[in-house]
Amino acid sequence: MKRRVVLIGGFNKTRTLAVSLIKKGYKVTAINSDMDKCAELAKVNELDVFNGDGSKPFILEDANVYNANIAIALTDRDDDNLVICELCKKKFKVKKTVALITDQRKTEFFYRMGIDDVVCAITTLASVIEQHAIMDEMSTLIAVGGSQLKIAQVRIGSAAPAVNKKIWELNLPNEVIIGFISRGDKNIVPRGETRIMSGDILILISTSRHENQAIKQLTGNVGATASVDMPLNILEREMAGQVKT
Amino acid sequence: MFAAVDNSYRRAYHKTLIQANHMVDIIMDRDFCEGGSSVRLMKPKKPDDYVIIIGCGRLGANLANTLSENDKSVLVVDKDKSSFRKLAPSFGGMQLEGDGTDLSVLYDAQITNASAVIAVTNYDNTNIMAAQIAKEIFHIDTVIARLYDQDCECVYQEFGIDTICPAVLSSKEIDKLLKDTGGLGRAAI
Numbered sequence: 001m002k003r004r005v006v007l008i009g010g011f012n013k014t015r016t017l018a019v020s021l022i023k024k025g026y027k028v029t030a031i032n033s034d035m036d037k038c039a040e041l042a043k044v045n046e047l048d049v050f051n052g053d054g055s056k057p058f059i060l061e062d063a064n065v066y067n068a069n070i071a072i073a074l075t076d077r078d079d080d081n082l083v084i085c086e087l088c089k090k091k092f093k094v095k096k097t098v099a100l101i102t103d104q105r106k107t108e109f110f111y112r113m114g115i116d117d118v119v120c121a122i123t124t125l126a127s128v129i130e131q132h133a134i135m136d137e138m139s140t141l142i143a144v145g146g147s148q149l150k151i152a153q154v155r156i157g158s159a160a161p162a163v164n165k166k167i168w169e170l171n172l173p174n175e176v177i178i179g180f181i182s183r184g185d186k187n188i189v190p191r192g193e194t195r196i197m198s199g200d201i202l203i204l205i206s207t208s209r210h211e212n213q214a215i216k217q218l219t220g221n222v223g224a225t226a227s228v229d230m231p232l233n234i235l236e237r238e239m240a241g242q243v244k245t
Numbered sequence: 246m247f248a249a250v251d252n253s254y255r256r257a258y259h260k261t262l263i264q265a266n267h268m269v270d271i272i273m274d275r276d277f278c279e280g281g282s283s284v285r286l287m288k289p290k291k292p293d294d295y296v297i298i299i300g301c302g303r304l305g306a307n308l309a310n311t312l313s314e315n316d317k318s319v320l321v322v323d324k325d326k327s328s329f330r331k332l333a334p335s336f337g338g339m340q341l342e343g344d345g346t347d348l349s350v351l352y353d354a355q356i357t358n359a360s361a362v363i364a365v366t367n368y369d370n371t372n373i374m375a376a377q378i379a380k381e382i383f384h385i386d387t388v389i390a391r392l393y394d395q396d397c398e399c400v401y402q403e404f405g406i407d408t409i410c411p412a413v414l415s416s417k418e419i420d421k422l423l424k425d426t427g428g429l430g431r432a433a434i
Contacts, residue, residue: 056394057397058396077370079370079371082370087397087399103348105348112381113377
């Protein structure tokens with residue numbers, strides 16, 4: 001049997017989420033109090049749409065919410081989302097409830113009321129925007145293996161020293177590799193002969209010690225995380241000494 | 246501007262608080278003491294009397310006026326300033342403009358000192374959330390919510406929130422009137 005997801009309220013979020021969940025093989029039901037929005041939502045293939053106020057038990061009953069796997073409350077109002085999730089949890093025995101909230105300070109309160117997952121749209125959005133706005137040159141995507149290995153996204157500006165150079169000409173540290181180059185619509189797997197162009201986005205895989213050095217060589221700027229890991233440096237020296245003796 | 250208004254409320258509240266504590270120091274209740282060998286302090290007046298009303302609609306305003314007439318200290322919270330006009334000119338309590346489900350507004354209202362919180366906005370879900378916040382976060386003993394619709398009972402019944410449903414009350418009252426006036430020969434509802 002298909003896993004069932006119920007989306008309550010919201011419109012653009014609901015539509016995007018519904019399309020994505022249906023593609024993943026879920027059976028999705030949407031509940032919206034606005035008739036026009038319901039008509040619009042009904043255009044999504046395989047999406048069941050119910051018109052009504054999702055914080056009313058009889059609407060949830062009509063939509064057959066009972067025993068659904070996931071209920072996601074996406075209305076604009078925190079109080080509505082709270083009541084919807086509590087109803088789904090307590091009356092309709094939904095296995096997992098997710099609430100969208102606008103006021104981040106209520107997160108803990110929502111968890112205490114028994115809601116399984118609370119998403120604060122504004123904080124999430126703000127952090128994504130911040131990442132894009134401030135870390136323009138570089139943003140660390142993933143830190144792997146106790147953060148000694150880093151995967152970073154580096155944008156090459158027109159004034160960067162690496163522009164129009166072939167990769168073998170760059171003299172990058174041995175611990176650094178350019179894994180991928182994204183150039184407009186094209187994705188390039190770099191070879192030594194590949195020339196770096198202005199506007200390229202490089203996916204850089206490096207140890208955390210050499211990351212900043214590599215970024216400086218590529219862009220001319222020091223990365224946002226300019227701190228050197230002291231203990232590792234000491235360790236490195238010690239190891240070098242051991243090799244010598 | 247808003248902050249300034251807030252502070253004036255706070256000051257006003259602190260003033261009443263100080264006065265109340267002062268009274269406690271002076272007034273001693275000898276009736277409780279047998280033999281008169283010891284004096285006992287009267288229970289502080291304030292914690293029994295501080296009531297927060299969320300929502301200044303007709304019910305909220307009426308309630309605030311009544312409580313204020315009975316010498317309770319009352320604070321009314323409403324996000325719409327213009328709704329405070331419903332309060333009587335003689336209303337001696339405080340007004341606070343803001344969302345009654347916003348934690349910072351509730352801190353401004355000194356909710357931790359309140360003996361009762363009454364949620365009477367015109368929207369059921371807001372009342373449920375305000376009542377749950379008062380009960381679960383601030384552990385207020387007496388929490389009352391007005392709900393037009395009692396369908397969501399399972400949501401709040403376990404929290405010990407008292408609810409009032411106008412439709413149920415009205416039908417009971419009408420039933421009583423019918424019985425009293427003999428409108429129903431054998432009323433058995």
